[in-house]
Amino acid sequence: MILFILLVLFFAAFLLIRRARLAVALTALAVFWLIAAGWLTAPLLASAQTVVASGKDLPPSAFAARTAIVVLGGGTEYAKNGTLIPKRDATVRIAVSADLYARCKRTATVCDVIVSGGNPQHHDAAEADTYLPWLLREHVPREDIILENRSLTTYQNARNVAAILPHGYYESLILVTSAYQMPRALLDFRRFGMTPLPVVSDTRHARRGVLPRYENLIGAEIALHELIGLAQFYVYRATGWF
Structure with a gap:
């Protein structure tokens, strides 16, 4: 959507600024080539992504006697047979959360997996409900899974998870x-x-080259979405909205 809006802005400038139409067209082509070929997408992803521990790097001390593992929704999509399934990034988050759960159970008394994700795409089911059978297949028992299926944004993920966490109950909180x-x-x-x-489940990378790649466009869209979201957070906090 962000790249589409950018394209619309270039098109509007092309129509309105008659004397500079060639410059506008060449600029638009250059910008979208730099994005699709990865040269602009790479720094955008580097700015948006954080470098923190993966699940394998966590020491056993990270799992307290009562530990909650929160996994955020990453979207759903329909498979070729019409079944609603987690998107690629979400499947990795599920696998990492299940691995953390298995490690947690070796030392902790209580290990709960909280799945937070509503239905922002207006599919047949919420993200949390769609991910549930995938967690069950990863040997996470149903009694240790808490579903939060109303969140539509990252902000709502945090707000709704905070609302269902018993105050002071969990001694360790892990975010995936x-x-x-x-x-x-x-x-x-x-x-x-x-x-x-x-705990980072996966990291996106741009593939630089001469030919445009669709995955670079997706990476740029994601990076821009997150960077705008970060800017929005600070603006809202400065104005007292958050």
Whole structure:
């Protein structure tokens, strides 16, 4: 959507600024080539993504006697057979959360996996409900899974998770999401008084070259979305909205 808006702005400038139409057209071509070929997407992703520990880097001390593992929704999509399934990034988050759960159970008394994700795409089911069978297949028992299926944004993820956490019950809180979402997620969770231990499930990379690549456009769209979201957070906090 952000790249589409940028394209519309270039088109509007092309129509309105008659004397500079060639310059506008060449600029638009250059910008979108730099994005699609990865040369502009790479620094955008580097700015948006945070470098923190992966699940394998966590020491056993990260799992307290009562530990909650929060996994954020990463979207859903329809498979070829019409089944609603998690998107690629979400499947990695689910796998990482299940691995953390298995490690947690070796030392902790209580290990709960909180899945936070509503239905922003207006599909047949919320993200949390769609991810549930995938967690069950990863050997996370149903009684240790808490579903939060109303959140539509990262801010709502944090707000709604905070609302269902018993005050002072969990001694350790682990947050699992993709590298590009982690900076904004940590800001939002801290806004609601939580200081989770961040665990990055996956990181996006741009592929630089001459030919345009669709995945570079997706990476740029994600990076711009997160960077705008970070800017929005600070503006809202400065104005007292957050």
